[in-house]
Amino acid sequence: MFSIRVMTLDDYDAVIELMRMTPGISLRDADSREATSRYLERNPEMSFVAQIDGALCGCVMCGHDGRRGYLQHLLVLPQYRRQGIANGLVERGLARLEALGIQKCHLDVLKTNEAAARYWQRQGWQLRTDIDRYSFIRSGNRNA
Ligand SMILES: CC(C)(COP(=O)(O)OP(=O)(O)OC[C@H]1O[C@@H](n2cnc3c(N)ncnc32)[C@H](O)[C@@H]1OP(=O)(O)O)[C@@H](O)C(=O)NCCC(=O)NCCS
Known part of the structure; x- marks a missing residue:
């Protein structure tokens, strides 16, 4: 467990x-x-790790801007998938957001990550086709 x-x-x-x-x-x-x-200081007790037998097997990072929540870096090691770990991690993040009065949460998925797209849609997350995300990198560093 x-x-x-x-x-x-x-x-x-x-x-x-x-x-x-x-x-x-x-x-x-x-x-x-x-x-x-x-990030962890700005968003205290909102990011989580999952452990089995003392070793990390999954994580999620969660934060907010005071208005909307954001989830990042949800992952579970392949050998531990399909036992509810991701759902448990996401639930902890969403519960913390809700406790702060934030009901809506966004996340980004690489268009090439079809398995993640299936996962989020199955969990009831809505794929936004009505907005495009624009990003600007001030430093000129393309890996910012
Ligand atoms: C996506 C990921 C986090 C799911 O982790 P997991 O621990 O296996 O997920 P869970 O066991 O909590 O699954 C919960 C539900 O999602 C379903 N599910 C899990 N992976 C799925 C997939 N690839 N496609 C469709 N459904 C999936 C499960 O069957 C389960 O369904 P249910 O609620 O109807 O029973 C994991 O596959 C992963 O780490 N992928 C690589 C990293 C990644 O792409 N992360 C997302 C970045 S946006």
Whole structure:
């Protein structure tokens, strides 16, 4: 059986390793230790890790801008999938958002990640076809 607990900066190296091992997850400069520390401080007790026998097997990072919630980096190691771990992680994040009065949450999925698209749609998340996301990188660093 798995357990879920709040992610802390001490989990950083293990979480980055999980991300590196998972196709469909893209790592950016915004995933540096410094940026992750800032993110966790700004969004206390909103990101979670799942553990089995003391080892990390999944994670989700969750935050908000005061108005809408955002989920990122949901992943579960392949050998632990299909036992409700992702749903458990997402539920913890959404419950924290709800406790803050935030009912709506967004997330980005790479268009090439068809399995993730199936997962989110099956869980009732609505694919937005009415908006396009625009991004601007001030530094000129394309991996920002
Ligand atoms: C997507 C992912 C997080 C799902 O993890 P998981 O722990 O297997 O998911 P769960 O066991 O909680 O599944 C919950 C439900 O989703 C379904 N589901 C899980 N993976 C699915 C998939 N690839 N396609 C369709 N349905 C899926 C399960 O059957 C289950 O359905 P139910 O609620 O009707 O019983 C996992 O496959 C993963 O890590 N993928 C790679 C990383 C990734 O793409 N993350 C998303 C980035 S946006």
